[in-house]
Amino acid sequence: NAGVTQTPKFQVLKTGQSMTLQCAQDMNHNSMYWYRQDPGMGLRLIYYSASEGTTDKGEVPNGYNVSRLNKREFSLRLESAAPSQTSVYFCASSEQGVTQYFGPGTRLLVL
Amino acid sequence: QKEVEQNSGPLSVPEGAIASLNCTYSDRGSQSFFWYRQYSGKSPELIMFIYSNGDKEDGRFTAQLNKASQYVSLLIRDSQPSDSATYLCAVLTGGSNYKLTFGKGTLLTVNP
Numbered sequence: 068n069a070g071v072t073q074t075p076k077f078q079v080l081k082t083g084q085s086m087t088l089q090c091a092q093d094m095n096h097n098s099m100y101w102y103r104q105d106p107g108m109g110l111r112l113i114y115y116s117a118s119e120g121t122t123d124k125g126e127v128p129n130g131y132n133v134s135r136l137n138k139r140e141f142s143l144r145l146e147s148a149a150p151s152q153t154s155v156y157f158c159a160s161s162e163q164g165v166t167q168y169f170g171p172g173t174r175l176l177v178l
Numbered sequence: 179q180k181e182v183e184q185n186s187g188p189l190s191v192p193e194g195a196i197a198s199l200n201c202t203y204s205d206r207g208s209q210s211f212f213w214y215r216q217y218s219g220k221s222p223e224l225i226m227f228i229y230s231n232g233d234k235e236d237g238r239f240t241a242q243l244n245k246a247s248q249y250v251s252l253l254i255r256d257s258q259p260s261d262s263a264t265y266l267c268a269v270l271t272g273g274s275n276y277k278l279t280f281g282k283g284t285l286l287t288v289n290p
Contacts (some may be wrong), residue, residue, distance in 0.1 A: 109283055115276060144221065168224075169222050
């Protein structure tokens with residue numbers, strides 16, 4: 068039982084490049100989330116998926132897109148990376164209204 | 179805007195002392211409250227959650243909730259150096275079954 072897994076662990080991009088962050092969970096949770104964490108800013112919700120087939124914007128969605136591929140997988144795409152998107156990205160999953168479990172994170176540096 | 183406020187710290191306590199971490203929230207409709215611990219370079223992990231007014235104890239940890247004052251706290255008894263981490267308060271805000279709002283966290287340092 069791996070819980071929540073994320074790939075890659077670390078990525079360096081140049082401004083304007085695109086990439087997709089992958090997230091998968093094996094806990095049969097309905098809800099999945101993408102957060103970014105910046106120094107002094109705490110965890111901020113980018114997008115979430117309450118259940119398979121639905122996605123909604125969070126607090127900071129600009130510059131990102133998501134896909135809920137199936138119940139297990141929820142990906143985050145940066146179409147044209149900007150230095151302001153340098154951050155640590157966490158994926159999480161939960162049953163509605165209950166504890167969110169976090170993946171190990173992806174550290175992204177945009178030059 | 180729904181807000182969750184925490185003192186950023188750092189909070190420094192000697193080994194064996196009680197560490198007290200505080201959190202206030204703005205949304206009176208908030209239903210559930212969570213405390214996460216995050217070690218440097220790691221992901222957040224759940225310590226405790228609390229739904230009802232009063233105290234909830236789990237080992238060395240006690241969560242306290244006062245909905246009238248919109249205040250939730252975490253007490254760590256017999257603090258150990260291994261408790262040194264950032265503690266995040268999270269609130270399941272009213273009207274949402276899915277979204278947590280996080281505070282910015284309090285850095286706790288336990289000195290041997």
